[in-house]
Amino acid sequence: MSAEPVPTSPGPWCPDPTRQQRADYTLEDLLGLPDDAPRVELVDGVIQVTPSPTLGHQDISLLLSRWLLQHAPSDLRVAQAVGVGLSFTTSRQPDVLLRRSGLAANRSLLRPEDVILAVEIVSPGTRRTDRIAKPGEYAAAAIPFYWRIEQNPVHLYAYRIGDRVGPGGERQYELITESADVIELTEPFELKLPIAEITP
Known part of the structure; x- marks a missing residue:
């Protein structure tokens, strides 16, 4: 047997x-x-x-998501780590994003035109990608706004699509404001964000 x-x-x-x-x-x-x-x-x-995020990274992501949920207008929704198809062969997952409302709940891949704001929280292993590659790709896909958040200390850089054109003919982001204290913006909606409220 x-x-x-x-x-x-x-x-x-x-x-x-x-x-x-x-x-x-x-x-x-x-x-x-x-x-x-x-x-x-x-x-x-x-x-x-993609590497697993650190606890500090996730704390900032959750705090920012909660803040946006409480303050963003009703025509915008918050999402975390949802894929955005930037081209036929490129997809990224912003740490946090603001998307248009009314999208089907079963969507797992958004189009650039669905996204109003993409946010990346910089970690030691993602510095070059979050500071150079991703903003270039998001801008080329015409996502209107990009925020980069540095850690230790928490510092937010807010960008919007500008008129400047890169070497490949793609539009680029321009810095609107940056602060480790308070961010005040009129776009993508009128907001006053104390950095302490997204600091773990």
Whole structure:
């Protein structure tokens, strides 16, 4: 009498190495990822697994989300870590975003025109991406506003799409204001945000 073989798990999902080398993943592929796939972003056809955020990062994200929920007008909704398809081969997940209301609740990938504000909270491992790559991609996709939040101490930089054009013909962000104390803006809505209220 022989024992039945014990079924083994094929292991956690990971991107196909051949497709990664060819850089031919698309937004459609992201929608078909299995439920056990890690949090990923798609950059020029290559799937990148995003690192787990720190507690400090998540505290700021939650505090800002709560503040926006309490102060944003009713035609805007807050979301965290939802994918935004910036092009056919690029998708990012802002840490926090303001989107238009009225979108279907089952959406997991937004269009740039759905997003009013994208926010990134800078961590040691994401400095270059959050300071250079993502704002360039968000601006090229015509997301009107971008906020970058630095930690230790918490400092918010608020940008909006300007008339300046980059070397590739894409529009770029211009800095509206920055502060470690209070941010006052008239866009994307009239607000006065004390930085202490988003500081853990």
